[in-house]
Amino acid sequence: MASLKSITYRENYKGCKHARTLTQKKGLEQLKAFKKCSQYFRENKSDYTPTCRTCGDIGGNLHACLTCASYHCRRKEHLKQHYKETKHELAIDVANNAVYCLVCGEYVYDVDIDRVIINEQRQAALSDLKRSDPSNFRRTAFSEWVPDGTEKAILNQHSKRPRLTEYSSLGLRGLNNLGNTCFMSCVLQAFVHNPPLRNFFLSGSHRKDRCMRRLSGDSKVCLVCELNLIFTQFFKGEIKPYSPHQLLHSVWTHAHHLAGYEQQDAHEFFITFLNGLHLHFQGTSKNCKCIIHRIFTGAIQSDLRCLSCGTVSATIEPFWDISLDLHSTNNYKQAGSSVPQSLIECLERFTHPEKLGSDSKLMCGTCKSLQERSKQLTLLHLPVVVCFHLKRFGSYSNTSTKIKTRIDFPLHLDVGPYLSTDEPSEISNQNVTINGRGKCTHQQGSLSKTRADYSLFSVVNHHGTLHSGHYTSFVRHADQQWFRCDDSVITHARVEDVLTSEGYLLFYIKDELEYVEKPELPTG
Numbered sequence: 001m002a003s004l005k006s007i008t009y010r011e012n013y014k015g016c017k018h019a020r021t022l023t024q025k026k027g028l029e030q031l032k033a034f035k036k037c038s039q040y041f042r043e044n045k046s047d048y049t050p051t052c053r054t055c056g057d058i059g060g061n062l063h064a065c066l067t068c069a070s071y072h073c074r075r076k077e078h079l080k081q082h083y084k085e086t087k088h089e090l091a092i093d094v095a096n097n098a099v100y101c102l103v104c105g106e107y108v109y110d111v112d113i114d115r116v117i118i119n120e121q122r123q124a125a126l127s128d129l130k131r132s133d134p135s136n137f138r139r140t141a142f143s144e145w146v147p148d149g150t151e152k153a154i155l156n157q158h159s160k161r162p163r164l165t166e167y168s169s170l171g172l173r174g175l176n177n178l179g180n181t182c183f184m185s186c187v188l189q190a191f192v193h194n195p196p197l198r199n200f201f202l203s204g205s206h207r208k209d210r211c212m213r214r215l216s217g218d219s220k221v222c223l224v225c226e227l228n229l230i231f232t233q234f235f236k237g238e239i240k241p242y243s244p245h246q247l248l249h250s251v252w253t254h255a256h257h258l259a260g261y262e263q264q265d266a267h268e269f270f271i272t273f274l275n276g277l278h279l280h281f282q283g284t285s286k287n288c289k290c291i292i293h294r295i296f297t298g299a300i301q302s303d304l305r306c307l308s309c310g311t312v313s314a315t316i317e318p319f320w321d322i323s324l325d326l327h328s329t330n331n332y333k334q335a336g337s338s339v340p341q342s343l344i345e346c347l348e349r350f351t352h353p354e355k356l357g358s359d360s361k362l363m364c365g366t367c368k369s370l371q372e373r374s375k376q377l378t379l380l381h382l383p384v385v386v387c388f389h390l391k392r393f394g395s396y397s398n399t400s401t402k403i404k405t406r407i408d409f410p411l412h413l414d415v416g417p418y419l420s421t422d423e424p425s426e427i428s429n430q431n432v433t434i435n436g437r438g439k440c441t442h443q444q445g446s447l448s449k450t451r452a453d454y455s456l457f458s459v460v461n462h463h464g465t466l467h468s469g470h471y472t473s474f475v476r477h478a479d480q481q482w483f484r485c486d487d488s489v490i491t492h493a494r495v496e497d498v499l500t501s502e503g504y505l506l507f508y509i510k511d512e513l514e515y516v517e518k519p520e521l522p523t524g
Contacts, residue, residue, distance in 0.1 A: 098243035174488035241488035
C-alpha cells in the first residue's frame with residue numbers, strides 16, 4: 001500500500017484549482033507571513049482587534065484576504081465585494097483558519113495549506129509557553145477547591161447561574177461544505193445527536209493525550225480523536241459553522257476511495273466511517289467491546305428450513321445497518337406484495353419467508369438427501385441504535401436509477417414482530433465477518449431482545465438524481481425539538497417536515513436499555 005507521502009491529493013483528485021495556486025512556494029510563504037503577523041499583533045497589541053475594512057464590524061464571519069491581507073466580513077458580502085473589485089480569489093476565516101475560495105463559493109481543503117496552518121499554530125503555542133511564567137506549570141498536589149473571600153463574593157453576585165434547558169442550542173452547529181462533503185456532514189450530524197455516542201465522548205472516555213493508537217506510534221491518524229474533536233467543537237458553545245477539514249483528511253487517509261471532491265454516497269461513508277472508528281479503537285479481537293459495536297452492532301438470524309421435514313439450520317450474521325429493498329421482486333410479487341409504501345412494509349418484506357428454487361436444493365441432515373428449502377431473515381439481537389438504509393440507488397431492469405417512492409416511516413417503531421422466535425435445530429457460521437471488515441460477534445453486554453421499542457432521532461435525505469444531488473438531514477435535539485441541517489445552515493423543523501421527507505438513512509434509538517449477558521450459542 002502506498003504511504004501517505006506518496007499520495008498527492010492535489011494531483012490525484014480534482015479539487016479547487018484556485019487553491020492549488022496557493023500551494024506553490026510563493027503562495028505558502030504568503031500564508032506563513034499572514035499567520036506570523038497575526039501572532040505578532042496578538043503578542044504585542046493586546047487591544048488590537050481585526051475589523052472589516054468596509055463596515056468596521058468585528059463579527060460577521062470575518063475573513064482575511066490572502067493576497068492583500070485586508071479584512072472583510074462575509075455575512076454582509078463585503079468579502080464578495082472585495083473580490084469583485086480586486087479579483088483576489090482566496091481568503092481565510094479568521095476564527096477557524098478555513099480557506100474560502102471566492103470563485104468557487106465554498107470552503108476548500110488542501111494538505112499543504114493545512115500543514116502550514118498547523119505548523120504556525122504549533123509555533124505560536126510554543127512561543128506562548130516560552131513567554132509564560134514557569135511557576136504556572138509547576139505540578140501541585142490535588143486538593144478540594146474551597147472558594148476564598150473574593151470567589152464567594154462573585155458567586156453571591158451570580159446566585160442565578162445559567163444552566164442547560166430544554167431550549168438550549170448547545171450541540172447545534174452547522175458544518176461548512178468543503179467541496180461536495182454534504183454526505184459527510186449529514187452522517188456527522190447524526191453521530192453528534194446520537195445520545196450514547198455523545199455521552200461517551202463528552203465524558204472524556206477517549207482523550208487524544210491518552211490515545212493508545214497515537215502513543216503506540218502506529219499512526220498519526222486516529223479517526224476516534226478526530227470525532228472527539230467534532231464533539232468538542234459542537235458543545236463548546238459556538239454557533240458559527242465549523243469546518244471539519246482535519247477529519248476529512250483523516251478519512252481520506254483511511255479510505256482512499258473516498259478521497260477527492262466528488263460527491264460520495266452517505267451510506268457508504270457511514271459504513272466506512274464506522275469500520276474506521278472500530279479499527280482505530282484497536283478493535284481487532286473476536287469479541288470486540290468498543291463503543292461502536294456496543295452501540296451499533298446487532299445480529300440477524302438466517303434460517304434455512306427443509307420443506308420436507310421442517311428441520312431448520314441457522315446462520316448468525318452481525319450487522320451495523322439493515323438495508324431494505326424498495327423495488328418489487330418476483331418472490332414478493334408471488335406473495336401478493338407490491339412495491340412497499342412504508343418502513344413497516346419494508347421490514348415485513350425483509351423478514352418474509354422466501355422459497356428457494358429447485359435448482360438451490362441443499363443436503364438435509366435429517367432427510368439425508370437433497371431437499372428444497374425456504375429462507376427467512378429475522379432479528380436475533382437488537383443494537384442500541386439501528387440504521388435503516390432505504391436502497392434508493394441501484395440497477396433495476398438493466399438501468400441505473402434512483403427510486404423516489406414515498407416511504408412512510410414512524411416516529412416510534414416496534415420491531416418486536418421481526419424478532420427471531422423459533423429455536424433452530426442447527427447453528428452454523430456463528431463467527432462471521434461484517435462484510436469483510438473484521439470479525440466481531442459481540443457476545444457479551446448486548447441488549448435483551450424483549451425490549452423492541454425504538455424512537456427516531458435522525459433522518460438523512462438525498463435530493464436530486466442518481467448522478468447529481470445533495471444531502472441534508474434532520475436531527476432530534478433537546479425536548480423532542482427537530483432541526484434541519486443543510487451544511488452550514490441549521491433551521492428549526494416541524495415533526496411533519498421530518499416524517500414527510502423522502503428518507504434515505506433512518507436512525508432509531510432504543511427507548512429502554514436493558515443490558516444482559518447473552519448465553520453462548522451452540523455451534524453446528
